[in-house]
Amino acid sequence: MKILTASLCKIGGRDYNQDFVTVSASGSNACLVVCDGLGSYTGSEDASRLCAEKIKDLFEQVSEYDPARAVKRIYCEAYIENAHHFVTSHKERNPKIAQSCTTVACAITDGTSTTFAHIGDTRVYFFRNHKLTYQSKDHSLSQVAVELGQIKLRDIRTHKDQNKLTRVLGSDYFVQADIESLQKPLNAGDSILLCTDGFWEYVYEEEAEQDLASSATPEEALHKMEKRLLARIPRFNDNYSAIVAMCKED
Amino acid sequence: MARIRTNKNICLACFGDLDLQRSCLACGKKADDTPSLPHHLPQRTVLNNRYLIAKALGEGGFGITYLAWDLAQGIKTAIKEYYPSGYVNRVPKSNQVIINSKQNQAASNRGLKRFIDEAKVLAKIKNLPGIVSVRDFFSANGTAYIVMEFLDGISLKKYMQRKGGKITADEVLTILRPVMESLLEVHKLGLVHRDISPDNIIITKYNEVKLIDFGAAKQSNLDGKSLSIVLKQGFAPEEQYRTHGEQGPWTDVYALGVTIYYCITGKLPPESIQRMYKDTIVKASEIGAQISPMQENALLKSLAVYAKNRYQDVKQLMAGLYGIRAAKLFEQAAAQKAAAPRSAAALRSDIPFTAPRAAPVPAPAPAQKTAAPAPAPRAAPAPAPRASVPHAHAPRASVPSAHTPRAAAPSPKTIEDRKREIAQNRARHLQNKK
Numbered sequence: 001m002k003i004l005t006a007s008l009c010k011i012g013g014r015d016y017n018q019d020f021v022t023v024s025a026s027g028s029n030a031c032l033v034v035c036d037g038l039g040s041y042t043g044s045e046d047a048s049r050l051c052a053e054k055i056k057d058l059f060e061q062v063s064e065y066d067p068a069r070a071v072k073r074i075y076c077e078a079y080i081e082n083a084h085h086f087v088t089s090h091k092e093r094n095p096k097i098a099q100s101c102t103t104v105a106c107a108i109t110d111g112t113s114t115t116f117a118h119i120g121d122t123r124v125y126f127f128r129n130h131k132l133t134y135q136s137k138d139h140s141l142s143q144v145a146v147e148l149g150q151i152k153l154r155d156i157r158t159h160k161d162q163n164k165l166t167r168v169l170g171s172d173y174f175v176q177a178d179i180e181s182l183q184k185p186l187n188a189g190d191s192i193l194l195c196t197d198g199f200w201e202y203v204y205e206e207e208a209e210q211d212l213a214s215s216a217t218p219e220e221a222l223h224k225m226e227k228r229l230l231a232r233i234p235r236f237n238d239n240y241s242a243i244v245a246m247c248k249e250d
Numbered sequence: 251m252a253r254i255r256t257n258k259n260i261c262l263a264c265f266g267d268l269d270l271q272r273s274c275l276a277c278g279k280k281a282d283d284t285p286s287l288p289h290h291l292p293q294r295t296v297l298n299n300r301y302l303i304a305k306a307l308g309e310g311g312f313g314i315t316y317l318a319w320d321l322a323q324g325i326k327t328a329i330k331e332y333y334p335s336g337y338v339n340r341v342p343k344s345n346q347v348i349i350n351s352k353q354n355q356a357a358s359n360r361g362l363k364r365f366i367d368e369a370k371v372l373a374k375i376k377n378l379p380g381i382v383s384v385r386d387f388f389s390a391n392g393t394a395y396i397v398m399e400f401l402d403g404i405s406l407k408k409y410m411q412r413k414g415g416k417i418t419a420d421e422v423l424t425i426l427r428p429v430m431e432s433l434l435e436v437h438k439l440g441l442v443h444r445d446i447s448p449d450n451i452i453i454t455k456y457n458e459v460k461l462i463d464f465g466a467a468k469q470s471n472l473d474g475k476s477l478s479i480v481l482k483q484g485f486a487p488e489e490q491y492r493t494h495g496e497q498g499p500w501t502d503v504y505a506l507g508v509t510i511y512y513c514i515t516g517k518l519p520p521e522s523i524q525r526m527y528k529d530t531i532v533k534a535s536e537i538g539a540q541i542s543p544m545q546e547n548a549l550l551k552s553l554a555v556y557a558k559n560r561y562q563d564v565k566q567l568m569a570g571l572y573g574i575r576a577a578k579l580f581e582q583a584a585a586q587k588a589a590a591p592r593s594a595a596a597l598r599s600d601i602p603f604t605a606p607r608a609a610p611v612p613a614p615a616p617a618q619k620t621a622a623p624a625p626a627p628r629a630a631p632a633p634a635p636r637a638s639v640p641h642a643h644a645p646r647a648s649v650p651s652a653h654t655p656r657a658a659a660p661s662p663k664t665i666e667d668r669k670r671e672i673a674q675n676r677a678r679h680l681q682n683k684k
């Protein structure tokens with residue numbers, strides 16, 4: 001089995017692109033990271049870039065020596081914590097960006113074990129045989145409203161508190177990421193979608209299922225989803241980024 | 251040749267005079283004339299005809315804090331400027347702060363009003379040892395400024411990091427005691443801090459512990475929809491996340507609880523808002539913290555998710571945390587009363603609080619308090635500050651006296667002294683030139 005990936009990272013209607021996407025994939029090994037720097041704070045594009053690159057670098061370093069461990073849950077926790085300290089130490093040297101912070105979603109896999117982690121409202125979706133089986137829960141006030149039964153999950157997209165995050169990476173204190181490990185190995189037909197809020201706000205989960213099922217390559221699926229997005233976005237929409245990874249037979 | 255002192259030729263490090271080469275005649279340091287960040291007030295700006303801006307100390311979502319010299323009194327002050335980032339811009343040269351778009355006007359003005367209200371209330375709570383005191387307040391440049399005493403020290407967070415990422419429960423409770431005692435008074439005035447965290451607790455070099463950053467306006471109240479913002483992570487109880495959540499002393503109780511938890515474990519508990527539907531908090535003692543069962547129970551109660559299950563005010567919290575311990579300390583103090591004065595070893599350690607037990611706690615010993623600052627403060631600065639911390643243990647009546655050594659310590663030099671010193675230095679400087 002091998003993993004094919006495709007990614008996009010676009011500025012949308014904003015002046016800056018504060019999203020950052022990085023992919024490292026070879027054979028059935030993959031490390032996918034999507035970060036979304038918080039628009040309200042200057043320098044968040046640095047935070048998102050540093051965070052994503054650090055996670056990827058660490059994954060590559062570890063998997064060079066010990067590929068089996070590199071995808072373990074505790075290692076994933078360590079990547080995120082390291083990335084946090086990397087971002088904060090960079091911020092200490094650059095007072096200009098002292099406020100910056102970022103969300104992060106990452107998926108690491110070697111084909112047998114797979115770990116997803118996220119902080120903030122950047123999402124991880126996992127589709128088994130083109131059916132959505134895992135979706136990360138945002139760290140936002142809207143998600144809390146969902147958990148408390150006040151609104152429905154799909155109403156998050158229009159909820160007023162959707163921009164109010166309860167957790168981010170790279171701020172004053174380190175907060176744990178939510179980490180999810182898949183029990184079963186990946187099979188052909190499985191796919192992973194990582195995307196920022198600028199993307200999932202305009203692409204519904206069932207549409208993603210359809211597009212993944214009807215596409216032969218991740219590029220094609222991503223293209224279809226982007227088309228849906230472009231039909232819906234208002235002016236001055238947020239940056240949008242996504243990574244699609246598909247498992248295929250050799 | 252006497253030169254006129256202007257804002258251009260004052261040394262920002264020591265308030266001495268700069269010579270023509272821009273190095274200081276008193277401290278010898280060269281003036282650092284690198285331009286400051288464009289959205290900060292430029293170095294050497296004079297505010298309100300009285301405060302000379304030296305540099306920016308820090309920046310939060312709602313304001314910028316500067317180090318400034320009070321030209322009238324010749325002492326350092328910290329000045330906080332209301333500057334909600336993302337909502338306002340600064341006009342270059344004139345330093346005016348203007349609101350960057352019409353839709354932000356209402357939100358920014360509301361914030362400014364709250365800033366001013368907060369300053370007015372803060373002005374009432376002077377002379378509390380555990381709270382930074384406000385010296386002045388004024389409006390200028392289209393925004394408002396609060397002048398506070400300058401605290402020379404490190405934050406509790408940094409202190410913790412320097413001690414290896416966590417400290418013992420005894421230690422953190424010793425540090426927080428003056429803060430909690432002062433909070434009692436603050437809450438009586440109906441004011442809630444809302445933003446207690448290890449960043450906002452400063453341990454000064456005179457071993458005082460002070461709470462700063464009062465009334466940081468809640469971010470959730472500034473509405474701006476399109477850009478993502480982050481709410482204060484970890485330290486805010488659930489009522490602070492809600493727009494109409496009822497806040498009160500119990501809000502600060504939660505934040506104090508998280509502060510203690512963070513200090514003794516090095517980790518934040520899960521955020522309150524998540525604990526509403528999935529409470530995954532782990533007892534501090536289970537992740538390696540040294541804490542007595544009684545203190546742990548008190549800590550858990552202060553960390554209750556819903557306000558109704560929490561301690562309702564700091565007084566109850568203190569009773570829970572210190573109850574038996576305080577009694578024990580008084581006992582120890584009595585036992586050590588007869589013992590010799592502080593050992594040299596205790597004085598040598600420059601970090602306070604390392605051994606709270608080693609330092610006797612002279613609870614009912616007013617005589618010692620007056621004696622402490624007396625022996626030549628410059629030759630041996632250690633005993634006076636050391637004394638100030640244990641004093642904080644003493645009942646409230648003694649607190650004002652804990653304040654006195656400090657009042658003497660930071661400004662031991664009068665202006666006359668300093669002038670004389672500068673003159674001497676200048677003479678030496680000229681001699682060297684010859």
